Amino acid sequence: MRHRVAAVVAALGLVAAACGGSSSVTPSAAPATQAAGQAASSAPSQAGPAAAVTIMVGGMSKQIYLVNKLTEALGYFKDQGVDVTLVDEPSGTDTETEVVSGHANMGSGSYDHTIDLQAQGKIITTVLNMTWTPGEFVMVSTAKAGTITSPKDFKGASIGVTSLGSGTHTLMRAMVVEAGLKVDDANYVKAGAGDTFIAAMKQGQIDVGITTQPTVLQIEKQGVGKLLVDLSKPDTTQAALGGPYPFISLWARADWIAANKATVQKVVNAYAKTLKWIQAHTASDIAGQLPPDYYAGDQAGYVQALTDSIKMFNPDGKLTQAQLDSVFKINKLFKTGLDSIDLSKTYDPEFLNNAQ
Numbered sequence: 001m002r003h004r005v006a007a008v009v010a011a012l013g014l015v016a017a018a019c020g021g022s023s024s025v026t027p028s029a030a031p032a033t034q035a036a037g038q039a040a041s042s043a044p045s046q047a048g049p050a051a052a053v054t055i056m057v058g059g060m061s062k063q064i065y066l067v068n069k070l071t072e073a074l075g076y077f078k079d080q081g082v083d084v085t086l087v088d089e090p091s092g093t094d095t096e097t098e099v100v101s102g103h104a105n106m107g108s109g110s111y112d113h114t115i116d117l118q119a120q121g122k123i124i125t126t127v128l129n130m131t132w133t134p135g136e137f138v139m140v141s142t143a144k145a146g147t148i149t150s151p152k153d154f155k156g157a158s159i160g161v162t163s164l165g166s167g168t169h170t171l172m173r174a175m176v177v178e179a180g181l182k183v184d185d186a187n188y189v190k191a192g193a194g195d196t197f198i199a200a201m202k203q204g205q206i207d208v209g210i211t212t213q214p215t216v217l218q219i220e221k222q223g224v225g226k227l228l229v230d231l232s233k234p235d236t237t238q239a240a241l242g243g244p245y246p247f248i249s250l251w252a253r254a255d256w257i258a259a260n261k262a263t264v265q266k267v268v269n270a271y272a273k274t275l276k277w278i279q280a281h282t283a284s285d286i287a288g289q290l291p292p293d294y295y296a297g298d299q300a301g302y303v304q305a306l307t308d309s310i311k312m313f314n315p316d317g318k319l320t321q322a323q324l325d326s327v328f329k330i331n332k333l334f335k336t337g338l339d340s341i342d343l344s345k346t347y348d349p350e351f352l353n354n355a356q
Helices: 002-018 031-042 063-073 092-101 113-119 167-178 194-202 215-222 234-241 254-259 261-279 283-288 299-312 321-332
Strands: 051-057 082-088 106-110 124-129 136-141 158-161 187-190 208-211 225-231 248-253
Touching: 051 063, 051 092, 051 261, 063 082, 063 106, 063 248, 063 261, 063 299, 082 261, 092 106, 092 113, 092 124, 092 248, 106 113, 106 167, 113 124, 113 248, 113 321, 124 254, 124 261, 136 167, 136 215, 158 167, 158 194, 167 187, 167 208, 167 234, 167 321, 194 208, 194 215, 208 215, 208 225, 215 225, 215 299, 225 234, 248 254, 248 261, 254 261, 283 299
Parallel strands: 051 082, 051 106, 158 187, 158 208
Antiparallel strands: 106 248, 124 248, 136 208, 136 225
């Protein structure tokens, strides 16, 4: 994956060089270089070639991530004068790695990654939130549906998550603790997403698992599993986790944001416009803008599933202090090393406040 992203970035760099510009993907820059980058990014888009931005997405075809592809499809990136390349990555864990290493400018993944990385001395900052609920669904295999009827029954169960250390891993550990169990009472298994996740459940490798639409639709159609917990709605999320839990966000390294403020503003403008567009359109309208392969062979089912969970999308992209505090409080229940976290470094509302 790193080599693939590096290749994309290298190609962007060649294009920029040919236009007299430079690639904006740099792990760190000397002060003079950063100042030059700020001056360049502050210029109007009409004054030169569009700024090139690489955004790593933790699972492009998942409904919780559709804001990324929808923004591209609606032409809002181009309207803002930014040349955005969306790179698909199955797991948020790998997305954060690519952003921290500088192989991608920005990442679309769960907000809680900003907390985890700060505990490791690495600062990435959220500039926009896309879903103010996780938008995930906990499924129980048909074979275990008779004995596992709630999270209180997770003791000894094999729980499928996207990958260890991912946002879904965090959600399941939080759910286990909220149910009154110890975090290690369950066995967490990397089950991936899509067909890989379905196969793991079919083969009995996992008893329960957390996934998104349209995978949920396929699991139910095939009779592989049943819905156990809905994390797409505020009330059910509150009940399962003990508080609100904003999830899919757009973040980047703090130093890259500081050096490219004008570019970040344009990217945030584009996403904010998409979030408003979603509020004024139906699930069918949204699906009509997305590639056919997003439907997993069932467009009507995709639309139905999206209709049911469409309220997960954040109308204005902003986060409240109460939401930030809730995510932090939930994570502290089972994670160590978070005592010195500065939440103000995990979210910067400046760009949304200035969004056009």
